Amino acid sequence: MTSNAWMQLILYFAVLGLLAKPLGWYMARVYLGQPCCGMERVFGWLERSIYRVANIDERHEMGWRQYAVAVLLFNAVGFFAVYALLRLQGMLPLNPQQFAACTPDLAFNTAASFATNTNWQSYAGETTLSYLSQMLGLTVQNFVSAASGMAVLVALIRGLTRRTTATIGNFWFDLVRSTLYILLPLSIVVALLLVSQGVIQNFRPYATVNVLQPTVASDGTKGETQTLALGPAASQIAIKQLGTNGGGFFNVNSAHPFENPTPISNFVELLSILLIAAALCYTFGVMVGDTRQGWALLAAMYVIIVPLTVFTAWQEQNGVPAYTALSVDQTAHVDQPGGNMEGKETRFGIVNSALWASATTAASNGSVNAMHDSFTPLGGLVPMWLIQLGEIVFGGVGSGLYGMLMFVIVAVFIAGLMVGRTPEYLGKKIEAYEMKMASLVILIPPLVVLVGTAIAVIGPGLDYAAGNEIKSNLNNPGAHGFSEVLYAFSSAGNNNGSAFAGLTTNEPFNNLALGLAMLAARYWLMIPTLAIAGSLARKKFTPPSAGTLPTHRPLFVAMVVGTILLVGALTFVPALALGPIVEHLQMIAAS
Amino acid sequence: MFSLLRPTIVVFLALSLVTGVAYPLLVTGVAQLIFPRQANGSLIEANGRVVGSDLIGQQFDDAKYFWPRPSATSPAYNAAASTGSNLGPTNPAQLDAVRTRTDAVRKANPTQHGPVPVDLVTASGSGLDPHISPAAALYQVDRVARARGVDAHRVRELVTQHIEGRTFGVLGEPRVNVLRLNLALDSLK
Numbered sequence: 001m002t003s004n005a006w007m008q009l010i011l012y013f014a015v016l017g018l019l020a021k022p023l024g025w026y027m028a029r030v031y032l033g034q035p036c037c038g039m040e041r042v043f044g045w046l047e048r049s050i051y052r053v054a055n056i057d058e059r060h061e062m063g064w065r066q067y068a069v070a071v072l073l074f075n076a077v078g079f080f081a082v083y084a085l086l087r088l089q090g091m092l093p094l095n096p097q098q099f100a101a102c103t104p105d106l107a108f109n110t111a112a113s114f115a116t117n118t119n120w121q122s123y124a125g126e127t128t129l130s131y132l133s134q135m136l137g138l139t140v141q142n143f144v145s146a147a148s149g150m151a152v153l154v155a156l157i158r159g160l161t162r163r164t165t166a167t168i169g170n171f172w173f174d175l176v177r178s179t180l181y182i183l184l185p186l187s188i189v190v191a192l193l194l195v196s197q198g199v200i201q202n203f204r205p206y207a208t209v210n211v212l213q214p215t216v217a218s219d220g221t222k223g224e225t226q227t228l229a230l231g232p233a234a235s236q237i238a239i240k241q242l243g244t245n246g247g248g249f250f251n252v253n254s255a256h257p258f259e260n261p262t263p264i265s266n267f268v269e270l271l272s273i274l275l276i277a278a279a280l281c282y283t284f285g286v287m288v289g290d291t292r293q294g295w296a297l298l299a300a301m302y303v304i305i306v307p308l309t310v311f312t313a314w315q316e317q318n319g320v321p322a323y324t325a326l327s328v329d330q331t332a333h334v335d336q337p338g339g340n341m342e343g344k345e346t347r348f349g350i351v352n353s354a355l356w357a358s359a360t361t362a363a364s365n366g367s368v369n370a371m372h373d374s375f376t377p378l379g380g381l382v383p384m385w386l387i388q389l390g391e392i393v394f395g396g397v398g399s400g401l402y403g404m405l406m407f408v409i410v411a412v413f414i415a416g417l418m419v420g421r422t423p424e425y426l427g428k429k430i431e432a433y434e435m436k437m438a439s440l441v442i443l444i445p446p447l448v449v450l451v452g453t454a455i456a457v458i459g460p461g462l463d464y465a466a467g468n469e470i471k472s473n474l475n476n477p478g479a480h481g482f483s484e485v486l487y488a489f490s491s492a493g494n495n496n497g498s499a500f501a502g503l504t505t506n507e508p509f510n511n512l513a514l515g516l517a518m519l520a521a522r523y524w525l526m527i528p529t530l531a532i533a534g535s536l537a538r539k540k541f542t543p544p545s546a547g548t549l550p551t552h553r554p555l556f557v558a559m560v561v562g563t564i565l566l567v568g569a570l571t572f573v574p575a576l577a578l579g580p581i582v583e584h585l586q587m588i589a590a591s
Numbered sequence: 592m593f594s595l596l597r598p599t600i601v602v603f604l605a606l607s608l609v610t611g612v613a614y615p616l617l618v619t620g621v622a623q624l625i626f627p628r629q630a631n632g633s634l635i636e637a638n639g640r641v642v643g644s645d646l647i648g649q650q651f652d653d654a655k656y657f658w659p660r661p662s663a664t665s666p667a668y669n670a671a672a673s674t675g676s677n678l679g680p681t682n683p684a685q686l687d688a689v690r691t692r693t694d695a696v697r698k699a700n701p702t703q704h705g706p707v708p709v710d711l712v713t714a715s716g717s718g719l720d721p722h723i724s725p726a727a728a729l730y731q732v733d734r735v736a737r738a739r740g741v742d743a744h745r746v747r748e749l750v751t752q753h754i755e756g757r758t759f760g761v762l763g764e765p766r767v768n769v770l771r772l773n774l775a776l777d778s779l780k
Binding site: 069124183204229322329344348349368586590 | 595596597598599600601602603605606607609610611612614615617618619621622623625626629630631632633634640641642643644645646647648649650651652653656660666667668669670671672673674675676677678679680681682683685686689690693697705706707708709710712713714715716717718719720721722723724725726727729757758761762763764765766770773774777
């Protein structure tokens with residue numbers, strides 16, 4: 001790797017770390033109902049009018065069951081609204097390209113995808129969705145699905161900090177404030193920054209330009225013009241990055257020059273992927289009254305993501321031996337980045353593509369600026385494994401940290417077993433009920449991923465849709481084809497949304513199976529998490545004693561990282577061995 | 592449950608209006624006011640007509656123009672349907688494609704004897720990459736100069752002028768905008 005590659009990586013992780021504290025401090029004020037730097041003067045009237053019209057008393061406290069019902073109901077309404085919009089888009093306005101209604105299975109998949117903060121793209125933005133669907137369907141869900149995740153996290157934190165009470169806060173308060181005070185202002189700033197770099201934002205029909213050199217294709221068709229897809233992209237891209245959504249305005253997501261035109265736009269979008277998730281660690285620290293606890297969690301995330309990012313960049317920079325054998329120059333020098341450039345953009349080169357790949361899969365973002373399907377086998381293993389770790393290394397906004405806290409509970413429990421004491425975390429005893437719920441949260445995604453993949457590859461002949469087998473949906477043969485399927489179910493089963501995009505997913509079986517996987521992975525985790533919040537809130541505070549394990553020290557960070565990596569490795573190494581690892585050995589053997 | 596219905600529906604509608612209507616309209620309004628060129632696609636006008644966008648590549652296969660990267664869209668550089676190839680590095684189809692492209696590039700640039708810059712024979716992620724690496728541009732200088740009957744020196748100088756360095760010397764990669772370079776070639780006297 002070049003010295004510039006190291007500099008770009010260090011710069012990114014340093015800026016991210018520096019922003020975590022101020023934003024985290026601000027978000028804590030939002031959730032504690034304290035003054036928010038004047039933001040309430042801009043949006044306060046709106047917040048209050050929403051409560052008034054909706055007949056909400058935002059001071060009314062909810063128990064965990066009521067909180068969960070509110071989350072689910074609200075998400076269900078969002079799901080049906082997106083489904084309806086996509087099915088009706090043909091007869092709705094703001095559809096200059098006159099796209100027809102989406103098929104029922106595509107509409108189901110996309111609605112599930114956006115309600116669950118996954119943003120799996122079975123649709124191809126510029127060829128299937130009207131501007132209205134993008135705005136009123138997808139952009140809205142980008143905001144509220146992210147805000148739902150943040151709300152559940154805040155409820156869990158309240159469970160940890162409150163003593164002997166039955167309530168964990170008010171969902172509407174958490175939801176509305178997340179949206180108005182955090183996501184909306186940040187999105188406006190990011191969107192305008194992106195437009196300044198060339199990300200488009202308009203309501204024009206697609207433009208036709210006369211190309212400089214007319215071409216004649218091999219089949220004799222003449223190409224004298226080029227049609228440029230346009231639309232209100234920047235506003236959606238800002239929130240799709242910030243809210244760890246990831247669903248692109250265009251088919252190729254942030255590899256598209258209109259979605260991510262310059263190194264600066266790339267840096268801003270990259271930063272937006274991990275920004276809120278990183279800052280929430282600090283928010284957590286503030287809310288539990290000990291910021292060291294938040295820093296410890298952020299440190300655990302850094303310990304996992306940094307080496308994996310460097311490993312991916314190194315693999316991609318090494319390139320593909322077979323290309324070199326064909327007399328292709330993959331070395332990095334002053335005039336070119338070199339490396340495996342298939343599926344990558346020149347302006348981003350190797351290091352920014354690798355950095356994005358690990359950031360977007362560590363977070364449950366799932367946007368891409370390079371095609372993961374064309375990565376080297378081990379370069380592509382890293383993003384897949386980061387997803388399979390459960391989307392907790394940063395993870396989705398809110399959902400990542402509550403998933404991480406489940407691993408913390410397990411780590412505390414294991415540590416407690418080792419020394420023979422009742423485990424406790426932040427003064428709360430961790431008992432059988434919490435362990436059962438935490439185990440559910442940790443075990444459901446692997447179950448969905450592995451069983452889903454197995455059904456897809458061996459299924460009953462799988463003669464869904466016109467006698468197709470999964471094989472006919474693959475873009476690559478052999479081990480790499482298996483990786484495509486495994487990646488798809490990993491992505492859906494952990495609400496990531498990125499893909500080895502060669503797999504044809506817009507057909508009934510995949511739309512349905514992946515849609516169900518996304519729903520399971522989102523809500524089957526939210527409910528046990530809220531149950532833990534409720535159970536912890538009821539408990540007494542146990543003051544720390546000489547035998548209490550401090551949870552902010554490097555030793556504990558190592559325990560958490562160890563637990564995460566052990567669960568992730570034991571669960572997925574067999575499956576990964578059949579995909580990327582075999583492919584890597586084949587690639588080496590062939591050279 | 593029923594007591595939650597009204598809050599659910601009102602909050603959903605209100606947040607939809609704020610984030611799905613007001614927010615995109617506000618951003619559009621401000622963007623069109625401050626950055627009208629960028630917001631509308633960074634279009635390039637030459638001789639009174641729109642010839643393309645700064646950000647979207649175009650297909651070139653004439654010897655007298657610099658060639659862009661291979662594109663996986665259909666047809667090449669179809670800016671209404673972006674896509675990458677999504678071919679893996681061990682896929683025989685991918686190796687065939689790289690071999691065919693490498694042969695074609697070498698044949699078209701017979702004065703070059705070194706290995707071919709990788710970006711010239713691999714498809715970009717979007718299929719619309721407007722750039723090639725400086726190495727890929729320099730590789731084509733002799734061919735373009737000969738096809739135009741211009742001194743290779745002048746073409747090389749033009750390429751050098753069109754190299755965009757890393758932002759702030761750090762971010763991104765050095766690159767050459769192919770359409771801009773070819774437009775400059777056409778106005779070379």
